[in-house]
Amino acid sequence: MDSNFKTELVEAIILAHQNLEGPLLPILHSIQEEFGLISEDAMRLVASKLNITRAEVYGVVSFYHDYRQKPAGRHVLKLCRAEACQSMGSEENAARLLARLGLDWGETTPDGRLTVEPIYCLGLCACAPSAMLDGEIHARLDAAGLEALALEAL
């Protein structure tokens, strides 16, 4: 069981969104914002409160790239891998950074400080390559810039 899970908090989140026409995604966004992931307990509670099956909730959680079922590192670095960033060398820069950190895409450093994930387009395509660190966006990241950004989080 997720040690941080608080039934009352999840219930409050569900209650706050229940009047929406399509409440499931907003509820899941809020749960993840609060707990950093969507645990099995949370899914069970959401299913019972919305009167849908656990399979439906799990189906949604597992479909969307944004939702996590496992916790991420303390910092999350999302590197754009889409074409515009590729045209400016993002793949080479990312490969170098991952090798330096000893990580593959989606993995977290052993000390739990940094997770590196792919993202497909931040809409900053004329100032590529771009990345997002803990929700903050960065553009024109050459190899040195990317390394400096990652070091901020380490």
Add this chain to the structure above:
Amino acid sequence: MHFYVPCDAVAIATGADKIAAAIAAQAARRGLDVQITRNGSRGMFWLEPLVELVTPEGRVGFGPMTLADVPGLFEEAANHPKAVGLVEQIPFFAKQQRLTFARCGVIDPLNLGDYIAHGGYVGLAHAIKLGAAGICAEVKDSGLRGRGGAGFPTGVKWETVRTAPGDQKYVVCNADEGDSGTFADRMMMEGDPFCLIEGMTIAGLATGATKGYVYIRSEYPHSIRTMNKAIALARRANLLGADVMDSGHTFDLEVFVGAGAYVCGEETALLDSLEGKRGQVRAKPPIPALVGLFGKPTVINNAISLFTIPVILEKGAKHYADFGMGRSRGTMPVQIAGNVKHGGLFEVAFGVTLGEIINDIAGGTATGRPVRAVQAGGPLGAYFPPSLFDTEYDYEAFTRRNGLIGHGGLVVFDDSVDMAKMARFAMEFCAHESCGKCTPCRIGSTRGVEVIDKIIAGVEPEKNIALVHDLCETMKFGSLCALGGFTPYPVLSAIAHFPEDFSKSAIKLAAE
């Protein structure tokens, strides 16, 4: 002194917030009274952060600004090393025909008074007088076609929803702008959000819909924040709600945040996502105009289509239709991105050629190397070699060249690009983002990656290239939506125009 410092995501990602703070600090140190307005972006992204200073001659620009450049703004500004002169006279800007983007970068996005002073809500006032049928006719006459890429006439869609029976109808704005190389929706949501509210309200009036949703991708946090604030302001000003502008019509809006699924940019997947389901594509028919959100008649339009509605209703259908060529009427916000010297947003009437955009307007590549390929229309769009740069920017002209204009994105690559790798990426992306509903897309994309890997490895390249062609035919004609159906465009165009990249390994092997 009155400064403008953009709050657009590109400006922020290149340091605009720090520049704005530094200007304020510098002014305080000098005991000067300054006004700093956070505007949208002008769309000249190579100059971001682009600071503008109001002068009697007009707004003068400085960019790309760094913190070290800030003190100089208070000295002899004309001799500032980053001075670019009057912003609206910069050729990239001066050459445009800005209709949809007329206010973007000019006004304070969250100042309703500013919006109204620049022509805002004239369109809605006119629409209220015209009535539902009149609005639909006006939009039809403007020739506006869906700016998401499919190019379906917007007025025809609205007319279908207007005449569909239903106790509840919806207007849905597709701002799930996932195509690499596109940022028009984002710029407008951050630079002129009331324009979308006005456009959607007009759509509501035209069709009898009382409720609207703006579906924004989660990768656009700044757009989400700005739209939410603008909606709250519009409600307070009686521009949304039970009696919009005292017209007796009800219309209200909500922002809905996506969750990182590219396929939700497909309209029916988007509707399922809005309903709280997996974003899976629906089979058509029924069309969303008749059976849409929660089974109700629904207008679902691309954000740029809706952003263009106010100017059509403000200046009239004819004014808009007078721009453009053939069946592509009006203007297109072309988004120039990737390895490009002058990247950004260039709104222009249809008919300009690809070469004019890439070479003359954008100035070629950022690296200074020759342009080798341009991907037009996002990850599902074709790669164009310079030999096809005479292609006119027009829905039909692109189709004739086996391409598509899509949402208007252009991604430039220099001669270091490996087109076999890009073809592989197209398949890989499709596999990563497939909703899984139909087999050609779900399985075909994964098989596509495997076969292209074989070609790259030099394993029976001719036989495997034939296999890719065959697979692409299946995906094209057998997929439910554009994800599986259009992934063949980048793949086949890469093979057709850059065959040397697919036989390198074979040549290398033969030479050994």
